[in-house]
Amino acid sequence: MPRSLTAPVRLSLALLWLALLLLGGWWLSQRLALSGDLRKFMPEARTPAQKLLLDELGEGPGSRLLLVAISGAEPEVLAAQSQALREALSHDRRFAFVANGGEVGLDAISERLRPYRYLLSPTLDSERFDADTLRDELQQRVQDLGSPASALIEPLLPSDPTLETLKLAESWQPANAPQRLYDVWFDTKGKEALLAVQTVAPGFDPTGQQDAVNALQSAFAKAKGSSKSRMEISGPGAFSVEIGGRTQREASWIGSFDTIGLIVLLVLAYRSWRQPLFGVLPLASAGLAGLGAVAWWFAGGVHGITVAFGFTLIGVVQDYPIHLFSHQRAGITPWQNARAIWPTLATGVASTCIAYVTFLLSGVDGLQQLAVFTIVGLLTAALTTRLLLPALLDPSPRDPASWPWVEKLWNAIERVPRPRLRWWALFAVVAIACIALPRAPFWQNDLSKLTPVPPAALARDAQLRSELGAPDVRYLLAIRGRDVESVLEQSEALRPALDAAIASGNLASYDMAARYLPSAKTQRERQSRIPDAARAQSALADALQELPFRDDAFAPFLSDLEAARKAPPLQAADLAGTPLAASVSGLLLQHAGDATALVSLAGIRDPQSLAKLAVAHGAELLDLKDASESLVVAYRERVLWALAGAAVLLALTVWLALRAPRRVVRVLLPMALTTLLILAVLRVFGVELTLFHLVALILAAGLGLDYALFFDHAGDDHADQLRTLHALVVCSLTTLLVFLLLALSSIPVLRAIGSTVTIGVVGNFVLGLLIARHDVAAERDV
Structure with missing residues (x-):
């Protein structure tokens, strides 16, 4: 048996232990990789909608979109700040694109893709570059050069006399974009300049989202100068940053309070x-x-x-x-x-x-x-x-057994009558009735109800989405096929039906990859309508007669036509490194052996009729809210099965340890009754149970088992009973301190854990005293 050490040696060993822990913590911190991907806490997706939901949660464009509003100054000042902010962020690699209505879309087509404008534009679907068409276009350019728009048009004219680039830019603008004042987007009241910003960092990357928000705030601080304007940022990334900051602040004060409270409790207790x-x-x-x-x-x-x-x-x-x-x-x-x-x-x-x-x-x-x-x-x-x-x-x-307050507390407990088994059966029946009778839903399946984002912030986000014409975050159309080409062709076939839905008022707008990247089939059809070099030269020469342009002014145009006529069809991979890649990648998903084209929707009035329209054209209307709820249900089923298995194994472990039916019942009954008590209290107060309540129930059950085992362990020895009482009072108070503070948190997840365990601590301690405490009367009752 090891001998007891002197006090200085004991303290030195404690400090050595602490130093080793600090060293190990530092070493681990240098190698620990933290992940923020919420999909790790989701079960495996089984339906197409669930798979899409998990993709959208992490990497979809919706999860990376930040909505920005600038207000608090004159419209001209706000417009200038909006342009300055867009200019600064456009060169920042943390952002995929920045839109404020001031861009004309020319930047979306890089220099190497310029010849492809004739394959991307729908002009050649109905027209040909013959002499009459070119003459009409050039006559219009003569008038344009005498207008205020000449500064924009003149640089494009030699290579693009038909202005296909501008037509593409206009067609790529959101269908229900906000109004434009001073060449940038404004809200309907004209008091807020609006921007839509997409981050490169995925939605599940809290560090990347925080970095992007910091960059936005830094750029705005420079753009605003000395003005009193202010900026609001909304969207999933902004919410995750806000939640992270609030969680850190609450964790800080809860942790500080807990630390001080635990130290005080332990000092007073010992x-x-x-x-x-x-x-x-x-x-x-x-x-x-x-x-x-x-x-x-x-x-x-x-x-x-x-x-x-x-x-x-x-x-x-x-x-x-x-x-x-x-x-x-x-x-x-x-x-x-x-x-x-x-x-x-x-x-x-x-x-x-x-x-x-x-x-x-x-x-x-x-x-x-x-x-x-x-x-x-x-x-x-x-x-x-x-x-x-x-x-x-x-x-x-x-010895805690010699402390007067412990003796007094024990004597008070001994005077409390110990109910017989039938009263505990009645207790269980009443608890089950409280669980079953309330009409409120038993389970909470809506993930949005678990967010700590204030309702006002969610309402503001919805308002900004409406102003910016951002797509619906609940519904998506999905078109699935064997490869990218097939889903692009199906998307093009669906467009007339969607346009009809807009005309009928059932849909405000939509967006799809085929808007930016036509199928190879469509591109080849447009190529076939481009005249060869000789015919193009002849048509241009006829069109230039009696017009004030030099004969060789449009050589770049002829060169681009010939390049477009011979170019292979543009593919999604060719867009890498261009602004178009951000628009297409979020709407065109490629996997091994299949592909999915997504159609984002805005302003849906009748989802059922839209679902029928989708089915008629080989598409599917996905309800991401329904998909999230089905994932929660699947997750809960797994947790419930885990709980059922845990209960059986736990009871078996206690049986093997105690080997006496009376003792096993005395140890397990307080834990079981406390579980019913927790559920009954939560239900009576109208709390809908979440996955976090379930996981917290396991912790509460573990505490109850610990309390009951030690009450049973004390046996009939009075001194040992007093020591056990002292230990469990200190254990209960320290645990209660931690979880009561969590129950007061504004974070729903922490509040669910805290409230569940707080009720459990009180129930386990009281029921453990009344049932598991060992004496002659207890033997008779049980």
């Missing part, structure tokens, strides 16, 4: 400053080991939710050193004390770990990460409490 220092060592070891295990096991990086939620879950390990502290007294060494409580502690740890093992079979990467983090953390905390922490403890502290 009348020593050493316990707070020693108690944090197993917890820190657990967190570091959990992080390291996930980083080693999962090559894709550790998800931020895993880190945040994982540290919350392993908060239960703070109970392990508390049990060791409260049971230490003169007459036994810390090693003997650790060995005495180890079977009970190990049973609780093993049961909780088994509960999380079921998550490894969930098929959801995020849940698997969470399981590895928690299991490794719990085991590390338990083993360090058993094998390392005893070396640091004073072998002869003041």
Whole structure:
């Protein structure tokens, strides 16, 4: 048996342990890759709509679109700031495109693609470049050169006398774009300059979105100068930055308050400053080991939710050193004390770990990460409490069993009548009735209800989307085919029907990849209408008669015509590095063996009629809201199956540890009744349950099992009962402090976890006292 060490040696070992943890934390921070991809916490998509939803959540254009409004100054000033902002961001590689209505679209066609304008423009669908057509166009150019637009047209004239570039730019403008004042977009009241900005960073990349928002704010600060104008940014990326900032602020004050509260509680509970220092060592070891295990096991990086939620879950390990502290007294060494409580502690740890093992079979990467983090953390905390922490403890502290307040509390508890089994059966029936009777929906499937974004901000986002004519974020048309060419041809065939829907008022506008990139079939048909070099030269010579242009003025035009006539059809890959790539890539998805063309929609009045129209043309109307809810349902089913498996394994573990039916019932009954209590309270207060409530129920169940096991472990020995009571009071208060603060959070996810565990802590402690506490009367009741 190891001998007790002197106080200076014990303190030196504690500081050495702490130093090693700090060194390990620094080493891990240099190698830890954090991921923000929410798709890791989604089950595998099974339907086309679900697959598309997961793509859109991460990389779709909707997730990368930022809506910008500048206000607070005269319209002329706002317009100038809008142009300055667009100019600055257009050269920033963090942005795919910036639109404010001031661009004419010429930049969308790079120099190497200019000849393709005749294949991209619909002009040749109805006209030919013969002498009459060219003469009409050139006569119009003569008039244009005498107009205020001459500065724009004159540079284009030698290579583009028919102004196909401008026609393309006009056709690519949003169908229901905002009004233009001073050459930029404004809202309907003319008081806000509007911009649409698409980031290069995917929507699931919080760091990239934060970087983009910072760049926007920095560029605006330079553009506004000394004016009093202000800028608003909305959209998924802006919301994620706001949520991240608020979560960090709340986590900071909650963490600070928790730290101070825990230190004060432990100092008051043990009348020593050493316990707070020693108690944090197993917890820190657990967190570091959990992080390291996930980083080693999962090559894709550790998800931020895993880190945040994982540290919350392993908060239960703070109970392990508390049990060791409260049971230490003169007459036994810390090693003997650790060995005495180890079977009970190990049973609780093993049961909780088994509960999380079921998550490894969930098929959801995020849940698997969470399981590895928690299991490794719990085991590390338990083993360090058993094998390392005893070396640091004073072998002869003041025995908590001798403290008057503990004795008084125990005597008060002893005077409380202990209900018989039939009363607990009635308790369960009432709880089940409270769960089942409320008419409010039991489950919350709408992911948007979980966002901490204020309703006012969501309403403002909807207003800006309406002003900018941004597409509907719920509905999309999907056209699937064997390759890109087939889906582009189907898209072109669908356009007349969509145009008719706009004419009838059922649709405000739409956008598709075929607007920017016609199918190869269409491009070849247009090529066939381009005259060869000799005929083009002859038609141009006839058209120039009696017009004030030199005979050789349009040599670049003839060269571009010939290049377009001989060029291979433009493909999606040819757009790489051009502004058109951003527009096409978000609407044209390519996979091995198939392709999908998306049609974004705005201003839908009758989704059902649009769905019928889509089916008639080989397309499908996808409801992304319905897809998200079906994903949530699938996710919940997996969690529920995991919970069912965990319950069976947990009960089996307790049975193997205790081997006595009365003791098994006494240990498991408080946990089961507390679970019913939590659900009943949440339902009575109208709370719709989410996945986070379910995962928090496992944590609450683990706490209840721990409390019940130690109440049972105390047996009939009065002194040991007092020590157990002291330990569980301290455990309950520390856990209650942490989760009560989470329950007050403005973040719905944190609030769900906090409220669930807070109810669980109170229920588990009270029911554990009334049921699991061992004495003669309890034997008779159970």
